[in-house]
Amino acid sequence: MTVLRVWAPDAEQVVLECGGTDTPMACGDGGWWTLEASPLAHGVDYGFRLDGDGPFPDPRSRWQPEGVHGPSRWVDHTRFEWSDAGWQAPPLSAAVIAEIHVGTLTPAGTFDAVIDRLDHLVALGITHVELMPVQEFPGTRGWGYDGVDLFAPHHAYGGPDGLKRLVDACHRRGLAVLLDVVYNHLGPDGNYLARFGPYFTDAYHTPWGDAVNLDRAHSDEVRRFFLDNARMWLRDYHFDGLRIDAIHAIVDTSATHFLEALSAEVRRLEAELGRHLVLIAESDLNDPRTVRPVAIGGHGLDAQWNEDFHHALHAALTGESGGYYADFGRLADLARVLTRGFAYDGAYSRYRRRNHGRAATGVPGRRFVGCLQNHDQVGNRAAGERSSHLLSPELLKVGAALVLTSPFVPMLFQGEEWGATTPFLYFTDHSDPELGAAVRDGRRKEFAAFGWDPEGIPDPQARETFERSRLDWDERSRAPHAELLEWHRRLIALRRGHPAFADDRLEPIRVHFDDGRRWLVMLRPGIVVACNLAGDAQRLDCPEAAGCGVLLGSNPGVAREGSTLVLPGESVAVLCD
The missing domain is CATH 2.60.40.10 (Immunoglobulins)
Known part of the structure; x- marks a missing residue:
């Protein structure tokens, strides 16, 4: 009993x-x-x-086989037979992360189907697989950020045992697994928590409604709910770490912030299990306290997504200047991120119309996750365009080189490695027609303000929107995708194999650039990365490259002539001592 x-x-x-x-x-x-x-x-x-x-349903339901409105099903976690005894994840400092969405990675859209694609990730050189949220959410398709049964793996993906099989299979192949968790809000469809207790408070509001109650009456048990949830994923499902969604929307005025409590909880569990565990935050606060040790006033998390790196790189490559990209676009912004961690570390933000951020002095690169694409930056666009829709294959190679040779922990979004042309759209499957219509109309209204034809915005509720977002794996063997895939493999192999990339200090990094001529050179100890973003060939005087060999060049015309680098249009060269 x-x-x-x-x-x-x-x-x-x-x-x-x-x-x-x-x-x-x-x-x-x-x-x-x-x-x-x-x-x-x-x-x-x-x-x-x-x-x-x-x-x-049980607020801590371990399985919702009929979805968010159905009964809970009891799960005995001890019944599953694991094969990963003695497993240890590679350190985050040596990681190359692949972010995936279970529902669109494969035609089947299940945990078991993901297993069939793990060998591709291993061959690519990936070390960590990061799953977008898999907690039970409404319907059979969605991003997962409107989950409501936070202890239950999504039924349409394969439920608890399917998820365990996936994690176990990853570990057998040497892949660590991270899970995206959402602790700042829950979705409205199927959310019965408020019927049980004060899990939410109207003292604060988030873009998604009332905030989670982390510091008001009865908040001790609410905090325990989320702490136990984190423990469960790491203990019972053998995840190697968690990515915590939008911590800037976690409101907590307690003396011990929830994130600090979470960090302490995971450190204790780490000692109990004898496995290395990591916590990664998504944050647009540009606050290094997120990753600083608790002993000096930080929250003690292991890393955070570096939004400034993405924005600076994206804007430099595409020239886009709408929305938050208004703060970026100059090569100086990218240079500042590469050498200081943040572009906005107390500087004035035109987009926010205020000073933003705090200096990340002394914070090493391993504390930041850098990318050119992720689910948000692709899927929050009106048409779900990837970088492959916005850039030439040559500039995609330049972007990949800057991500994979940066001092930060690199992350790729599923299909990015071959320049996938399938979009990643925003899709939902709400059973409530009024809620579904509100989601559709709200999205159309949002993008109409930017000049889009509302009727041209894909309906998130339409199954076609979801189906269009599935990856086309056959692209990998066709031009130019096969060449892009090989480029990513070579870059990852270089990053993982050359000892110079183990030095992730930002202080020694120097960046030279010319906005007018559209070139940038990043100088790390023992590494030179020279980029020509212009369409015409350029010859760059680079004395630091004189004693270096060209290890990788994105174009056959890349060459070094003494201290001069010859770069064809839209090309990049990686040189090492």
């Missing part, structure tokens, strides 16, 4: 509904209701009735 507990501090009565039988639960301290001899066993469905209403 299993001891069953559920937190419902405001309820007058809580009843377990299981197998056609209603069993009252006993109220204990702190609003916890218990059933000492519950009938739950592996595979049994159940729900809770609160004061006569329901049944509702």
Whole structure:
């Protein structure tokens, strides 16, 4: 028999509904209701009735086989037979991350189908696979950021055992696995948490509604809910780390911020399990305290996504200047990121109309994750355009070189390695017609403000929008995709094989550039990366390259003549001592 507990501090009565039988639960301290001899066993469905209403899914449901509105199913995590004993993830400082979306990576869109593509990632040189959220979300297709059953792997992807098989298969191939978790909000469709207790507060608001209650009355149990969730993914599913979505939307005025508490919790679990675990934040705060040690006032996370690096690189390559790209576009912005960590480290932001950020003095490159593409920067565009829709194959090679030779931890978005031409659109599958219409109309209104024809904006609710976002793996063997794929393989092999890339200090890095002529040279200890973004060939005087050999060139015309670099139009050369 299993001891069953559920937190419902405001309820007058809580009843377990299981197998056609209603069993009252006993109220204990702190609003916890218990059933000492519950009938739950592996595979049994159940729900809770609160004061006569329901049944509702368990807030900590481990499986929702019928979706967010269906019953919970009990899962015994000890039944799964793992084969990864003794596994240790590669250090984040040596990582090359691939971000994937389970539903669109393959035609089947399941955890098991992802396993069939792992050998591709291994051959590419990937070390870490980062899954976009897989927690139970409405319908059968979606990005996962509107999840509501945070302890349950999505049923359409393959449920708990499917996810465990995927993680186990990754470890057998030497791949670490990271999971994207959302602790700043939950979706509205199927969100029953508020029926159980004060999980949310109207004291603060986020772009998605009321904030999660992390510092008001009853917040101790809410914090415990999310801390236990993190522990579960790392312990019961053997994940090697978590990527925490939009920490700038986590509002917590407690003396011990939730992120600091999460860091401490994971460090204790790390010691308990004997495995290295990492926490990576998504943040647009440009605040190095996120990754500084707790002992000196930081939150103690291992790394954060570097939005400034993406924006500076994207704007430099594409010339786009709308929205937040208004703050970027000069090669000076990219140079500042490469040498200081942030472009905006207290500088005035025209987009925000205020000073933004804080200096990241002494923070090494391993504390930042850098990319040219990710799900947000592609999928939040009206038409879901990838960099391959915006740039020539030659400039894609330049962008890849700057990502994979930067001092930051590089990350690729699924299909980026071959210049995939399939878009990655925003798609949902809400069962509530009014909510689905509101999502569609809201997105069309948002982009109409930027001059888009509202009728030309793909409907997120349409299955076609989802289907168009599936990767076309056959592209890999066709031109120019095969050449781009080989370029990425060679860059990753160089990064992982050359000892100079182990030095991720920002202080020694120097960057020379000319905005007018559109060239940039990054000088790291033992490494020279020279980029020509212009369409015409250029000869660059680079004394630092005199004693270096050209290890990689994106164009056969790349050459070194003494201290002069010969760069064809839209090309890049990587030289090392």
